[in-house]
Amino acid sequence: MPWPRRRKDYGRVLPSHQWQGISRTRRAWNALKWWLGAALIGALVWFYLGDVSRIGPAEMPPGPSERIDAQFTRCGAGRAENCVVDGDTIKLGARTVRVIGIDAPEIHPARCPEEQAKGDAAVVHLLGLVNAGPFTLAGPYPPVHDQFGRELRHLLRARPDGSVQSMADDMVAAGLARPYLNGSRNPWCYAQ
Incomplete structure (x- = not known):
């Protein structure tokens, strides 16, 4: 038998990873990073606009004193x-x-x-x-x-x-x- 013949898709460039589909891990990270970003922005807004100027309690705390x-x-x-x-x-x-x-x-x-x-x-x-x-x-x-x-x-x-x-x-x-x-x-x- 002579050398194997080349098939017609020989030399075709495979598509990049994006076109092959995204793994489950990558999909989960893509969804999660938006929530993490929103939580970080919320925390920063709370820190800068929240009432962090008061250290002590606003009223006498319950319990033994x-x-x-x-x-x-x-x-x-x-x-x-x-x-x-x-x-x-x-x-x-x-x-x-x-x-x-x-x-x-x-x-x-x-x-x-x-x-x-x-x-x-x-x-x-x-x-x-x-x-x-x-x-x-x-x-x-x-x-x-x-x-x-x-x-x-x-x-x-x-x-x-x-x-x-x-x-x-x-x-x-x-x-x-x-x-x-x-x-x-x-x-x-x-x-x-």
Whole structure:
């Protein structure tokens, strides 16, 4: 038998993948990517237009809370019963309480003179807030602790009109703290 004869479709170029049909995986991804895009756009709109300016709760949360009616000082070398450690932390006896939702400049050790100045101003402001009258420690029960063993709590004060003053919101409004909900923190010192 001589060499096999060539068929008439010999040398024909096969169509590209698009013309052969799309796989199930590709079809699923094409449908899914539009939903993912819509969800991302929705999340961005909510983030920029939503009410993210309020950190503390709008009303006193239900559940156990603790009323604090004490005078506070600035924590230092001596032993203070009730004192302000920095712009987002207070001490109540042996307990250390971190204010939920904010990050204030560090003062020990500060990374630069600007951070030290902002941290000192934050301590003075928080000291004024906690000494303005009785306030409430509210938050999850049993208390949740951060990686440093501090209780995480809201510092709230009921106003005469029934609304709630959040000390975290006041610190952010004064420019002495930033909203913070965990994760990496932005530095207070900037290279010049």
